[in-house]
Amino acid sequence: MKTVRLLQPAEQExxxxxxxxxxxxxxxxxxxxxxxxxxxxxxxxxxxxxxxxQSDIRRRLIHRFPYALFYRVDHDEIVxxxxxxxxxxxxxxxxxx
Numbered sequence: 001m002k003t004v005r006l007l008q009p010a011e012q013e014x015x016x017x018x019x020x021x022x023x024x025x026x027x028x029x030x031x032x033x034x035x036x037x038x039x040x041x042x043x044x045x046x047x048x049x050x051x052x053x054q055s056d057i058r059r060r061l062i063h064r065f066p067y068a069l070f071y072r073v074d075h076d077e078i079v080x081x082x083x084x085x086x087x088x089x090x091x092x093x094x095x096x097x
Contacts, residue, residue, distance in 0.1 A: 006080040
């Protein structure tokens with residue numbers, strides 16, 4: 001199993017989204033973080049499972065929330081490029097690849 005590394009901007013997106021959800025409903029931010037952790041574990045276990053959307057970049061949707069992890073599989077690790085809201089500027093993170 002490969003290690004998963006989140007780029008700093010992706011990590012910030014995750015924390016910003018969690019803070020937003022927590023400000024709306026108590027506990028919802030933690031639920032979001034739990035879904036992200038589950039998705040990260042899924043891609044670590046089977047990174048080829050999710051579809052390639054561009055070049056070597058794959059997308060893992062997050063259930064219950066309108067977010068996705070965009071990642072690439074490198075030789076020695078999996079790199080999460082973005083944890084992106086699917087209804088806002090959908091390709092803003094492309095320059096991170």
